[in-house]
Amino acid sequence: MSEPADGAVPTGEVEAPPEDSTIWRQVHPATPLINAWKALGVLVAIVAFNMMESIGATLELVSEFPVVWVVLAVAGALVVVLLVALGYSWLAWKRMRYAVGEDAVFHHQGILFRSQRHARLNRIQGVDIVRPLLGRLVGLAVVNIETAGGAKSNVRIQFLKDDEAERLRAEVLGRAAGLRGTTRPGAAPGEAPVFSQAPERRVYALPLGDLLLSVLLSPAAVTLVVLVLLLVPVGLLVGDAGWAAFFGLIPAALAGFGLFYSQFDSGFNFTLAVSPDGIRLRHGLLSTQAQTLPPGRVQAVRLSQFLLWRVRDWWRVEVNVAGYGLDTGNNGVPSSRTVIMPVGGRADAVNVLWLVLHDLGVDEPDTVIAAALTGTLDDGGFLPSPPAARWVDPLTWRRNGLLITRTALLMRRGRLTRTLTVVPHERTQSLAIQQGPWERRLGLADLRADSVPGPVRPVVPHLPATLAGQVLFEQAARARAARSKEGPEEWMRRVGVADPETAPEPEE
Amino acid sequence: MTADPFSPGGVVFRPVSGNLVTVRLISAGLSLGIPLLALAALAVWVTPWFWLGAAVPLALLLWLLWLVPRQVRAIGYAEADDDLVIRRGILFKSMSIVPYGRMQFVDVHQGPLDRHFGISSVQLHTASASTDATLPGLPADEASRLRDRLTARGEARLAGL
Numbered sequence: 001m002s003e004p005a006d007g008a009v010p011t012g013e014v015e016a017p018p019e020d021s022t023i024w025r026q027v028h029p030a031t032p033l034i035n036a037w038k039a040l041g042v043l044v045a046i047v048a049f050n051m052m053e054s055i056g057a058t059l060e061l062v063s064e065f066p067v068v069w070v071v072l073a074v075a076g077a078l079v080v081v082l083l084v085a086l087g088y089s090w091l092a093w094k095r096m097r098y099a100v101g102e103d104a105v106f107h108h109q110g111i112l113f114r115s116q117r118h119a120r121l122n123r124i125q126g127v128d129i130v131r132p133l134l135g136r137l138v139g140l141a142v143v144n145i146e147t148a149g150g151a152k153s154n155v156r157i158q159f160l161k162d163d164e165a166e167r168l169r170a171e172v173l174g175r176a177a178g179l180r181g182t183t184r185p186g187a188a189p190g191e192a193p194v195f196s197q198a199p200e201r202r203v204y205a206l207p208l209g210d211l212l213l214s215v216l217l218s219p220a221a222v223t224l225v226v227l228v229l230l231l232v233p234v235g236l237l238v239g240d241a242g243w244a245a246f247f248g249l250i251p252a253a254l255a256g257f258g259l260f261y262s263q264f265d266s267g268f269n270f271t272l273a274v275s276p277d278g279i280r281l282r283h284g285l286l287s288t289q290a291q292t293l294p295p296g297r298v299q300a301v302r303l304s305q306f307l308l309w310r311v312r313d314w315w316r317v318e319v320n321v322a323g324y325g326l327d328t329g330n331n332g333v334p335s336s337r338t339v340i341m342p343v344g345g346r347a348d349a350v351n352v353l354w355l356v357l358h359d360l361g362v363d364e365p366d367t368v369i370a371a372a373l374t375g376t377l378d379d380g381g382f383l384p385s386p387p388a389a390r391w392v393d394p395l396t397w398r399r400n401g402l403l404i405t406r407t408a409l410l411m412r413r414g415r416l417t418r419t420l421t422v423v424p425h426e427r428t429q430s431l432a433i434q435q436g437p438w439e440r441r442l443g444l445a446d447l448r449a450d451s452v453p454g455p456v457r458p459v460v461p462h463l464p465a466t467l468a469g470q471v472l473f474e475q476a477a478r479a480r481a482a483r484s485k486e487g488p489e490e491w492m493r494r495v496g497v498a499d500p501e502t503a504p505e506p507e508e
Numbered sequence: 509m510t511a512d513p514f515s516p517g518g519v520v521f522r523p524v525s526g527n528l529v530t531v532r533l534i535s536a537g538l539s540l541g542i543p544l545l546a547l548a549a550l551a552v553w554v555t556p557w558f559w560l561g562a563a564v565p566l567a568l569l570l571w572l573l574w575l576v577p578r579q580v581r582a583i584g585y586a587e588a589d590d591d592l593v594i595r596r597g598i599l600f601k602s603m604s605i606v607p608y609g610r611m612q613f614v615d616v617h618q619g620p621l622d623r624h625f626g627i628s629s630v631q632l633h634t635a636s637a638s639t640d641a642t643l644p645g646l647p648a649d650e651a652s653r654l655r656d657r658l659t660a661r662g663e664a665r666l667a668g669l
Contacts, residue, residue, distance in 0.1 A: 148635065322635055429636035432604040433513060440601070445513055450636035457638070469513025469603075476591050476605045483609060 024097040024106075028140055031096075031159045032089030037134075039085040040078065098157050100171050105145055107155045119147045119155050121176040125297050125323040126278075127169050128337070131162070132287045141165040145172060148322030148452070171195040173277040173292060200275035203355065204341065204348050210314075211267040214343035217308040219417075220259050267342035272352065279355055281340055291337055297321050298356040299427045300449075300456040303349050303373065304419040315349035315373075317341035319356065320454030338455050346373065357422060361406030368403065372412050372420045377401075382412060383471075388442040389462040402447065402460045404475065407482070409449055411460045421458045423449050425482035428458075431475055433468045440465070447471060514601050521584030521595055527625040528580045528645025534621060536572045540565040585643055592632065592658065594641055606641045608661035610634045616655050618648070630654055 088111075096109040105124075107117045128144040135141055140159035147153045160168060174181060174195035181193030215221065270283040278294035300320040309315070317340050324337050336342075341352050350369055362368045371380020378384050382401030389397040401412040409428070411421040428449045435445040445468040449458040463471075544565040551558035578598055586593040595603045611632050618628035628651040632641035646654065 429610050429634040430604055430606040430639040430641065432602055432640065434600065434602040435514070436600050448638070450634065450639045452635045453637045465513045469516055472513075472603065472605055473516060476607065480590055480607060480609070483607075 024099045026097050027093065027157060028159045028161055028164075029093070030138065030140060032086060032093040034134060034138075034140070034159060035089040035092070036082060036085040039089070040082050043081055044078075098155075100168070100175060102175070105155050105172060107157060117155055119145060121172070123147050124172065124176045124294070125321055126294065126337075127172055127292045129165050129169055129290045130287065131284075131289070135159055136286075136288065143168050146321075146323040153323050166197060167195070169292065170197050170277075173198070173294065176294065177277070198275040198277040200273040200280055202271055202273045203351065204270075204272040204344060206267055206270040206342060206344065208268075210312075210343060211264065211270070213312075214267070214309065214314060215260060215263050217306070217311070218263060219306055220256070220263070222308065224256055262336065263342070266336035266339060270342055272341060272355075274355060279340065281337075283342075289337075293319075293321065293340070293356075300421060300423045300451040300454070300458055301353060301356055302419055302421045302456040303353065304414070304417055305373070307416045309343070313346050314343050315341075315346055316343055317349050317352050318455045320451045320456045322452040324454060353422065357408065357424065359407050360410075360422075361408060368405075368410070372401075372403065372410055373418060375401075375412070382410075383463065383467060385444070385462040386464050389444055391442060392438050392444065393462050397462060400460055400462055402463060402471070404471070404478070409458065409475070411449075411458050413460065421456055423451060423458045425475075425479045426485075427451070428475070428479045431472055431479075433465075433472050435465060445469070449475075514595055514603050519586045519588070519593060521586050521593075524580060524583050524585075524643065524645040525625075525627050525647050525650075526580070527627050527647075528583075529577050531621045531625050531627065531645070532576045532580070533573065536569065536576070540569045540572075544569065580645060583644070587654075587657070590661075592641065594643060602640070604639070604641055606632050606634060606639060608658060611658060614655050614658050616651055618651075623648075627651075630658075632658065 091111050092109065095111055095114070096107075098108070099106045103121055105119045105121065107119075109115055124145060125148050126146045128146070130142040130144060131140075132142065139162050141162050142156060142158035143160060143165050145155040145157070147155070157168070171181065179195065181195040265285045266283055268283060268285040269288070270281070273280045273282075275292075278292050278297070281291040281293070283289065298319045298321060302318045303315050304318070305313075305315050318338050319340050321338065340356070341349060344352070353369075360368065368380045371382060375382070376384075376398040378401075380403065382403045385393065385397045385400040387397075389400065393400070396413065396415040399413055399415050399418070401410075403410040403412070407424060409421075409423045409425065411423070413419050413421070429452065430450045432448045432450070433445045434448065439445060439462065443465050444462045445465040446459060446461045447463055447468045451458055544562055547558050547562035547565070551562055579596075582596055582598050582601075584595045590609070591605050591607045593603065593605050595601070612635055613633050615631040615633065616628055617631070622628055626648050627645045628648050629642060629644040630646055630651050631643070633639070634641075643654075
């Protein structure tokens with residue numbers, strides 16, 4: 001495996017950059033090797049999978065030739081494939097380059113089909129560093145820069161050395177925040193400025209025991225137990241046919257295991273830290289990821305508690321972030337990015353809520369939060385569903401509730417799984433009320449605040465219809481006022497934090 | 509019973525073009541009329557039992573004849589200073605309020621039937637996928653006027669995300 005020359009940034013050739021300060025860089029020279037191995041792995045998997053179906057025929061065919069020939073043929077084929085993949089990856093590597101400019105991130109790649117992606121820094125929603133298992137072994141990482149343009153709106157730079165990836169993250173976030181960075185004393189003119197790593201303070205770490213217990217008490221686990229309890233007696237009764245059914249269930253069991261594993265993986269070694277760059281989340285068992293969510297990027301928050309989690313008063317915190325969508329993670333794109341706390345006690349969950357919201361806009365936040373998490377009816381000043389709602393919503397109507405504070409909409413729902421959804425006024429996209437025939441008869445309506453795609457869907461069902469209609473228009477005005485007060489995208493300037501590195505110089 | 513939340517005071521809703529009824533009925537007539545004719549032909553030439561099958565598209569067609577004009581009449585929109593308000597539905601009613609500053613882009617669609625009857629549909633897109641702000645059946649010049657007005661207002665009230 002080829003090692004980098006001396007840890008220096010492989011600058012590559014400096015092309016005519018889109019802007020003067022833009023300097024093209026290349027990804028790590030080991031990238032083609034890793035990509036070639038991956039291509040080989042995929043190919044072998046495909047061939048093996050196809051041969052599985054006719055394994056007997058294949059073995060018969062193979063056994064007609066001497067063993068040595070077979071081994072040589074297979075090895076030769078593998079080497080040829082590897083060489084071709086290596087050549088292609090190397091060419092692709094030569095073509096791929098990226099740069100960070102004053103206003104944008106640039107990424108160019110492709111041999112036959114070329115692509116150029118330029119992402120504006122002030123539209124960046126988050127920066128992730130992903131270390132896939134293979135990358136972790138050799139100290140390489142993927143940097144994933146997310147913008148708010150739908151499912152594939154990210155700039156993915158792979159692979160970089162770990163420290164280089166961290167420098168790139170600091171640079172992208174620093175520039176997006178409106179910092180300028182420092183140039184090395186005595187640097188040549190035009191040399192790229194340096195951005196220091198933002199200091200971070202750890203706020204929450206998830207203990208392994210809590211994670212295991214929370215997974216065992218999760219809805220998936222309960223479903224599995226119920227299924228087994230139902231199926232095993234059936235299998236025993238039916239006998240042989242039951243065994244066939246048992247084997248038929250193996251794929252389902254694997255899928256279930258996958259679900260458990262992903263829950264476990266997304267919570268393993270989970271830590272949450274705050275830094276001037278934003279909230280930084282780290283987790284992962286085999287492949288690890290570190291997400292950074294700059295301030296003001298969270299569009300909606302949900303705290304939820306599954307029935308069995310009440311034993312420990314545990315809560316999960318999820319967010320909507322533009323560009324994250326519902327993507328569940330594939331090659332290089334982090335998984336479960338919308339969960340910012342997989343499980344934690346109530347105090348921790350509320351702490352995390354403060355981190356993303358800063359101000360709930362009420363005078364007695366503790367009372368309101370308690371009412372929102374576990375209260376019913378008009379506890380804490382919530383606008384509840386009227387008793388008439390019991391006819392359409394017999395189980396949970398007491399929990400439905402809406403509270404409008406100075407800064408946010410609080411939506412309370414759910415009896416078995418309690419949830420609290422919070423949407424800051426300046427983050428509502430559009431608002432709607434809906435009413436079905438039964439609701440009209442009972443004088444009820446649902447209020448919906450549309451948010452960007454994600455796990456959180458802010459809706460309060462079965463509110464008094466007249467009030468819902470009033471709230472709709474009041475809320476539109478409130479959201480407008482909140483938006484007009486919102487500061488610039490460059491958050492370091494917004495909060496008036498002086499750039500520690502360029503503070504003495506006057507800001508132009 | 510209290511005031512209807514779907515008729516807020518001070519908001520004057522404008523209806524969409526009545527031609528939308530014609531367009532929707534023609535397309536329903538095409539998709540239901542063809543199976544109806546086919547089944548009727550089979551009933552005449554093969555066995556009268558096919559009349560039973562033919563009754564299904566016929567009933568649907570009659571129901572749509574009754575439903576579509578009401579549905580279209582229920583659609584209304586109002587251009588407030590800062591938002592577009594859209595109301596729709598008879599049985600399942602909804603009313604959305606979409607701030608111009610939240611708009612990401614505007615779509616104007618016109619199919620061949622729409623073109624013949626001089627209507628098109630305007631759809632507002634925000635960053636949310638669940639925003640349901642489609643206005644079908646606007647007269648074509650009203651649609652382009654609304655589109656230009658929406659984009660102009662969206663720019664004036666630009667709020668990013």
